[in-house]
Amino acid sequence: MVVTVTPNPSLDRTVEVPALTRGAVLRATAHRVDPGGKGVNVSRVLARFGHPTLAVMPGGTGELAELLRAAGIQPVSTPARGVTRVNTALVEPDGTTTKVNEPGVELAAAEVDVLVDTVAVHAAPAAWVVTAGSVPRGAPDDLHARIVTAARRGGGPATRVAVDTSGPALAAAVAAGPDLVKPNVAELAELVGHPLPRLADVLAATDELRAGGVGTVLVSMGAAGALVAAPEGTWHCAAEPVTAVRSTVGAGDSTLAGYLLARTSGASPADALVHAVACGAAAVGLPGTAVPGPADVDVTSVKPASAPPESLDLTGEAA
Ligand SMILES: Nc1ncnc2c1ncn2[C@@H]1O[C@H](COP(=O)(O)OP(=O)(O)OP(=O)(O)O)[C@@H](O)[C@H]1O
């Protein structure tokens, strides 16, 4: 079982437009609404694969709860002020996505405590507790760090904790020594305080995090695939670039879910990375915040993970 925590859940509204023109009235060619928020998306992938999951979040009632139940996920709601935010993605035909994320619910100190304690209550049977996404208004920067500690306190001997967030919240969470973090390259660069133009720079950054007490670092790198730096070793893997990108929203969450699904089934970090990359590639071919299931994911189309090509340029500026 995997428990996910989404401190700032959302309803993701995706509107496809012929072109994004500032100041114009745009006529949508398609639209959809998906449950959203990073932890929620991880639960949605797990549910599509038939893996048991519980999604903890402040608020998360009304339409979001209905959509989650329809997806086979039982939401665990904790008290919050305000309503679930609506995050809007404007998607152009080539997949270019402009996203507007609302601030979302607000938490008083007591509501933060309830969220953190609820994680401890549900952590015992979990193989993984995943805490992910932005920190809502009113909550402290160390919210994910507190959730890591709560998951450890309430979890069983086999419970592991993964974090996917950014900025000061990621820095605080890393200091709590989670078993896994899943930054993208920009988030990792902000964390270590300098740009990471080549894969060698990403590797050095993952070494730094692991030396500081993080167990595994899973770095998603867009079309350049993903890298895992684990106690067992370091591997890189990339899918064939998806040319028909529908929406990249949720690709990182699908990558993380794919990795955890494979690891809980006993796969090695290298094989789990292949599954993670296949899930990420499948996600970008799906509209809006649709997440992949087994029928969408083709592991055989992804080459086995290999030693990281350290000279790989990640800026897209190589000659
Ligand atoms: N153009 C692409 N072609 C093939 N695979 C892709 C492409 N873009 C992304 N992916 C896959 O999706 C994964 C996640 O993408 P990315 O690194 O952009 O996530 P992210 O920035 O964490 O996303 P988010 O936080 O919005 O969910 C990549 O590791 C890769 O496997």
Ligand SMILES: O=P(O)(O)OC[C@@]1(O)O[C@H](CO)[C@@H](O)[C@@H]1O
């Ligand atoms: O505002 P946050 O919490 O950083 O990100 C929220 C969000 O953009 O992330 C998910 C994709 O990863 C979406 O479902 C959701 O709208």
